[in-house]
Amino acid sequence: MASAWGVPAIVINTKNAALDLLGSRTTFASKPKWPMAELIGRQSNVGFTYYGERLKRFREVLRKPLNIQSISLFWGPYLEEQSYNLCQSLFKDSEQFYALVEINIQELIVMLTYGYRPDSQYLKVYHTMMRETGEALQPGRWAVNYIPALKWVPAWFPGAGFQAWVECARLRFTEVARTPFYKTKSNVLLGQGNTCFVQQALESLPERHSTDDEDIVMFAAGSLLSELQMCSFIYTFIFMMATHSDIQSRAHEEIIGICGSSSLPGPPDRAQLPFVECIIQEVHRINPAVPLVPHSNSQEADYAGYRIPKNSWIIANIWGMLHDDGVYLQPQSFIPERFLSNENDLVQPGPRNLVYGFGPRRCPGENIADLYLFLVTSRILALFEISCVVEEGNCHIPTLEFDPGIAA
Numbered sequence: 093m094a095s096a097w098g099v100p101a102i103v104i105n106t107k108n109a110a111l112d113l114l115g116s117r118t119t120f121a122s123k124p125k126w127p128m129a130e131l132i133g134r135q136s137n138v139g140f141t142y143y144g145e146r147l148k149r150f151r152e153v154l155r156k157p158l159n160i161q162s163i164s165l166f167w168g169p170y171l172e173e174q175s176y177n178l179c180q181s182l183f184k185d186s187e188q189f190y191a192l193v194e195i196n197i198q199e200l201i202v203m204l205t206y207g208y209r210p211d212s213q214y215l216k217v218y219h220t221m222m223r224e225t226g227e228a229l230q231p232g233r234w235a236v237n238y239i240p241a242l243k244w245v246p247a248w249f250p251g252a253g254f255q256a257w258v259e260c261a262r263l264r265f266t267e268v269a270r271t272p273f274y275k276t277k278s279n280v281l282l283g284q285g286n287t288c289f290v291q292q293a294l295e296s297l298p299e300r301h302s303t304d305d306e307d308i309v310m311f312a313a314g315s316l317l318s319e320l321q322m323c324s325f326i327y328t329f330i331f332m333m334a335t336h337s338d339i340q341s342r343a344h345e346e347i348i349g350i351c352g353s354s355s356l357p358g359p360p361d362r363a364q365l366p367f368v369e370c371i372i373q374e375v376h377r378i379n380p381a382v383p384l385v386p387h388s389n390s391q392e393a394d395y396a397g398y399r400i401p402k403n404s405w406i407i408a409n410i411w412g413m414l415h416d417d418g419v420y421l422q423p424q425s426f427i428p429e430r431f432l433s434n435e436n437d438l439v440q441p442g443p444r445n446l447v448y449g450f451g452p453r454r455c456p457g458e459n460i461a462d463l464y465l466f467l468v469t470s471r472i473l474a475l476f477e478i479s480c481v482v483e484e485g486n487c488h489i490p491t492l493e494f495d496p497g498i499a500a
């Protein structure tokens with residue numbers, strides 16, 4: 093046990109302990125207190141909400157529109173179209189792939205959530221909001237995270253300059269959630285607009301509902317707006333393909349063998365592409381998009397003879413679990429075959445039950461992410477040969493860089 097910002101912190105390094113503690117017990121389904129996140133309004137969003145009634149209402153609103161049946165009924169065509177658009181834009185300008193991937197995912201998420209393609213002005217504000225959230229969560233940057241009472245100090249007080257920054261960030265956060273929600277709500281009232289999360293969630297509210305019910309839908313929708321994890325996955329995938337041409341060729345051949353060279357892989361082909369599936373698992377394993385998953389406990393608890401004080405930080409070290417050399421052979425190497433049962437006496441455990449989090453907090457966007465990432469990876473493998481840039485005879489191997497924070 094250590095301490096984070098003066099609060100007890102427990103780091104969980106084994107899968108069994110993580111599933112045991114976080115997998116089903118509601119006691120550990122809360123989130124740590126993060127004063128800066130509260131100040132900029134982030135506590136209104138699902139991911140920062142403490143365990144309780146409000147979280148249950150959020151999860152209920154998210155459950156149906158994001159379940160596996162809704163994916164095939166409503167979102168499949170969006171995901172197919174957007175993965176196709178990404179390939180087209182990469183054909184035109186593959187050197188810009190970082191920006192193209194990011195824009196493609198932002199558009200996808202806004203379309204799924206609000207039913208229309210975002211304009212550049214909205215994306216600009218959204219981008220700033222995401223950057224500010226990242227800054228607000230930076231460890232060690234804000235004194236208020238160590239001394240929560242500072243949040244009551246007025247902006248004019250010497251040394252409380254952070255309050256002015258907080259005010260701007262909070263206004264922007266609210267704008268990003270509010271503006272598209274009300275646009276979509278008026279479309280729904282007029283019987284117009286496309287199928288989307290907000291439309292479905294509003295239509296499933298009882299006829300006589302409160303403004304608080306609508307706020308739950310508005311902030312649940314705002315909580316879907318994050319491209320970071322899917323970007324992290326695709327950048328890692330491209331890096332691994334550029335540096336492992338043998339793996340790339342094998343996957344390409346598998347796809348051509350099943351889909352031919354004139355059609356793109358789609359959801360019905362997935363079961364027949366086991367090697368592509370192993371690549372997806374290995375990308376999740378080698379660079380989990382959320383390497384550290386924080387939870388907290390709403391009551392004091394005992395585990396394996398230890399007392400865990402109320403409101404501790406309980407941090408699941410996903411990275412550590414997926415690089416444990418007692419579980420994975422050569423854990424630092426990219427070896428998709430480790431998951432193939434017919435080539436391995438010792439099939440190693442897939443990472444999916446860890447990378448999307450745990451129990452009542454497990455990622456509600458998992459089904460959407462999983463299908464989109466399959467479509468993108470398989471279609472890129474079908475259409476492109478990914479290699480390092482060669483300049484004056486030298487192959488420039490890109491570097492994988494990590495920013496400090498909870499997402500990779």
Ligand code: HEM
Nearest residue numbers: 138139315316321322381382447448449450453455457461
């Ligand atoms: C590679 C893709 C993704 C990965 C690896 C991922 C992973 C995660 C993880 C680890 C958590 C924390 C779970 C916990 O606390 O136990 C989480 C939470 C969440 N994710 Fe994802 N995610 C991905 C994509 C998405 C997408 C596409 C959406 C939205 C459509 C989404 C929406 C959310 C929300 C709303 C939460 C908060 C849930 C809560 O706190 O109750 N995620 N995700």
